[in-house]
Amino acid sequence: MIAEPFLKDPNFLRTVVFLCEHEAEGTVGFVLNKLYEKKLGDLMSDFDDTSIPVYVGGPVQMDSIHFLHEYPDLISGGQEVMPGVYWGGNFETLSILIKTNSIDLNKVRFFIGYSGWSAGQLENELQYKSWLTVSATRKIVFHPKSGEIWKESLRLLGGEYEMMINFPIDPQLN
Numbered sequence: 502m503i504a505e506p507f508l509k510d511p512n513f514l515r516t517v518v519f520l521c522e523h524e525a526e527g528t529v530g531f532v533l534n535k536l537y538e539k540k541l542g543d544l545m546s547d548f549d550d551t552s553i554p555v556y557v558g559g560p561v562q563m564d565s566i567h568f569l570h571e572y573p574d575l576i577s578g579g580q581e582v583m584p585g586v587y588w589g590g591n592f593e594t595l596s597i598l599i600k601t602n603s604i605d606l607n608k609v610r611f612f613i614g615y616s617g618w619s620a621g622q623l624e625n626e627l628q629y630k631s632w633l634t635v636s637a638t639r640k641i642v643f644h645p646k647s648g649e650i651w652k653e654s655l656r657l658l659g660g661e662y663e664m665m666i667n668f669p670i671d672p673q674l675n
Contacts, residue, residue, distance in 0.1 A: 502530070503633040503654045506668040512560045515651045518616050518632075519569070519642055521580070521588045528618040531558035531567065533642060534650035537613050541566075544613065547596050553606060556647065559616025567615060568595065569642060571608040585639055607643060633658065 502518045513532070520530040533556065541553040544566065558567055570587050573579055576594050579587030598604045618626070626632060635658055644650045652666045 558612030561617040563614040
């Protein structure tokens with residue numbers, strides 16, 4: 502989901518949210534383009550000698566760490582969200598793979614917290630056009646430049662949406 506250009510919620514201003522679960526009880530996803538000020542090593546003692554970036558997954562449970570990855574054969578227990586992209590799995594195995602430099606860290610993304618909507622809440626936001634929807638791509642989920650994800654997502658929609666890239670955050674200040 503791509504936040505429309507004038508969405509004022511500071512948690513989702515110009516963000517792209519990758520939805521991992523959408524069921525009758527609610528929806529869970531992760532903001533892909535909002536870097537957290539601390540690195541994984543600052544948050545977890547197992548990684549204190551690393552500078553792996555962490556993203557703000559959303560405002561819910563900011564005391565939890567989640568991850569997406571492209572390693573189903575190496576990290577068991579992950580849930581396939583889309584072809585080739587997995588949510589979670591055996592964290593101990595992931596830790597060993599990172600410490601032994603056995604995986605490409607560009608194919609793993611860590612999040613603190615998550616974005617969550619209760620039953621019907623997201624549908625209501627979609628009805629009010631707070632979000633644009635597009636099918637996710639691995640290129641967007643693991644994009645190396647978080648500052649480009651929102652713009653790149655709008656480019657993928659093309660046409661009139663591509664023009665939104667240059668819209669000011671607050672048109673009254675223009």
